[in-house]
Amino acid sequence: MGLRRFMRIGLVAMTAAAVPCAFAQPPSRSPVISPEVHDDHSVTFRFRDPSAQSVKLNLEGAKSMLMEKDDQGVWSVTTPPLEPDFYGYSFNADGVNLIDPSNWMMKPNLISTSSQVHVPGPASLPWEVNDNAHGAVHHHFYRSAVVGDQRDYFVYTPPGYNAKAKQSYPVLYLLHGFSDDASGWTAVGRANVIFDNLIAQEKCKPLVVVMPLGYGAPEIVKEGFGAPDHDGLRQRNFDKFSETLLSEVIPQVEEAYRVKKDRADRAIAGLSMGGAESLRTGLRNLDRFAWIASFSAGELAGTFDSVFPTLDAKANAQIRLLWIACGTDDSLIKGNRNFREWLKSKGVNHEDIETPGAHTWMVWRRNLSNLAPLLFR
C-alpha cells in the first residue's frame, strides 16, 4: 500500500529491481505539490478532490480560507506572507477535516493529528536547526502505579551531556496542553532545537528538560472536560498528574540522569492545561520548585483561594521566578489577568507577560525561547 501511494505521488519512477510490489497500472495523475512555500513566505496549499463542493484551509492562528478548484479538480489557496515559523493546518472538504495527503510532516495529537508546514526563517530564529552541536531526546516508558497505566516521558539532554562524564545539570519539567501527548514539546514545540540554539549562543544555561505525559486521568482525553463527572474528572486529572510527576517521574529522572536535586535547580513550566498544572504543582510544592512558568494557562476560573489556600507573600522568599504569559488574542487572557490580579492581592511577586498572538504553538515557541534565558540564573 505504501508503495502504491508512493507511485501515485509520482516523485519517482522506480525500476523493477527496486520495486518490492507489483503494480497493475502506472499513475494516471500528475503529483500535487503541497505545501509550496514561496520566497516571500506566502504558502500555496493544494488538495485534489474533484467532487468536493467546497474546500477550506484551516491554518493555525488564521481564519479558515476558502480554496479554489482548477480544471483538474485540484483546490488551492495562497496565503499572504507568513512570519517564519511552523504552522499546523488541515483541509476541510465539504465539512470533513483532512490531513494534507501530499505532506509527510505531521502535527501529532491524541484527538486530531494535522499537518505542519515550515516557513523557514533566518538562522537566528530559535526553532531553526543550525549547524551547532545538538542535544539528544530520550523516550522513556514506565508503568504508573499512581495512574494505573503504561505511559511515557521525553528527556532532552544538552550538547556535551555524556553519560560517562561527571557534571550535573539543572532540570526543567515542561508540560504539554490538552489534547497533545508527551511528544508535543519536541514534535511540535521544537523544544530540543530551541535549547540547542540558546545553549550554543550562551543565552541559556545547559540543562536537562523532562517532558512527561500530562494526564493524571487519561480518560479525560476521550471524555473531555465536559464529562458527566466534570469536576471530579478535572480534579483527578490534576491531582494524579502531580502525584505521578512527583513520586514517579522525578525519582526516575534523578536516578538515570545527572541532574541537580535541590529546589533552586528545578523548574516547572507548561502550556494551556500544562500551564495550569505547572502553577498548581509548582506553587503547591515550593519545597521542590523554585522556578515556575505558565504559557496560556487554562483552568484559571476564579477559585484561586481554594486551589492555593496557603499561598501568600511568604512564598516570595522561595520563588525565584513566577512567569505568567498569555497572548492578548487568546480567549484565556481574561483568566490569566484575573489570576495575576489575585496574585497581586496576595502580594505574590510574578512577571506579567502579555504577547501578541492567540492559543497557538507560534506563541508557545516564543514563550519558551524567552523564558529559558531567565532560568537558573
Add this chain to the structure above:
Amino acid sequence: MGLRRFMRIGLVAMTAAAVPCAFAQPPSRSPVISPEVHDDHSVTFRFRDPSAQSVKLNLEGAKSMLMEKDDQGVWSVTTPPLEPDFYGYSFNADGVNLIDPSNWMMKPNLISTSSQVHVPGPASLPWEVNDNAHGAVHHHFYRSAVVGDQRDYFVYTPPGYNAKAKQSYPVLYLLHGFSDDASGWTAVGRANVIFDNLIAQEKCKPLVVVMPLGYGAPEIVKEGFGAPDHDGLRQRNFDKFSETLLSEVIPQVEEAYRVKKDRADRAIAGLSMGGAESLRTGLRNLDRFAWIASFSAGELAGTFDSVFPTLDAKANAQIRLLWIACGTDDSLIKGNRNFREWLKSKGVNHEDIETPGAHTWMVWRRNLSNLAPLLFR
C-alpha cells in the same frame, strides 16, 4: 484549528473555562469512529465523504477493498478477521489517497505517511506492550560531514541500562527501508517493544540497538531509484551510508553508550533497502560485524561478483550468523533466492529463511522477533 477539529470529532463538549478558542457553531455531525476493531479481530473502517463516487480501503498486505456509503455519506468496510498485528492503511477517495482523519495513530514515512490500526493479540505476541520493564529510545542528531546534512539516529537501551552502571552490552545496527525515516523501526516496527518482551522472557540477550537514517544520498527519496543518474545515485546511496555508519554513527555510539567494541558483539540487520545495506556493509566489513541479517532485501539483481568480489568460504570463519529472510509472496523473493544460490556457489554458510507474507511490516516484525534470539550467543 486543533480545537475546532476536536469539537467536530465530538468526543467532548468542553465548558467555556476549558475552551481556549471561541466557536461559532456546535458540531452538526455525529462523530465517525474509525477504525473499530471487533472481538473477532475483524475491523470496520469508516470515512465520511458524501460527494465521493468511490472510496477504497488500502490495507497493508491486502488487496484494496471497496467501501460502501450509507445515507449519511459515511463510507465503511469491514475486513475479515485479521491476524493480531499492526497494519498500515489509507483511504482512496475518487483516486486520492487519504489518511484516516478519525485516527491519531500515524505510520510515518518520508513520502507517504498513512494511518495504523492495532489488532490486539495475546500478551505473548512480541510487539504487544506488557507489564514488564521497558527500555528507553534515545533520539540523537548530528551533522554528517560524509553526507553533508543534518541527520539523526535512534538508540534503544534495554531495561536496567543505567548510564551510571558499568555493564557493557552488545550492539545491533538495525536499518529501515525506502522511504522510511530513522523512526521506522520504533514507530512502525515496534523494535523497542519487541526487545523489551524478548529480554523479559530471557529469549534475547540484553543489547543496545542503533537505528540510523538509512540514506547515504538523501536526494534518492525525492529523485527515486529511477533518477537520471540511476546507477550513480544508488551506488552513492549505499557507499555514503556505509561511510557515515562506520565513521560517524558507530564512533558516536561507542563514545556515548556502554557497548562492547569487538566484532563478535556487533550485528547489522535491515529490511528492503536496509537489507541490501546490511549485506553490503556487513559482508564487506567482516572485521567490524560478525552477525549479519537481511529481511526482504532489495538490490539483489545479480551483480553479486562485482558487489562482493572477495567474498568466499574463508568468510565462514568470521561470520557467526548470516541470516537471509524473505516472504514467499514478496516480489523480491526471486532476488533473495538468487543471492542465496550465489552464496552457496561461493561456499558461504548462511540461513535461508522463507516465511509466509509479502513486503510488509507484519513480516519484518516477525523477522526481527525470530532473529533476535539468535544474536550474540
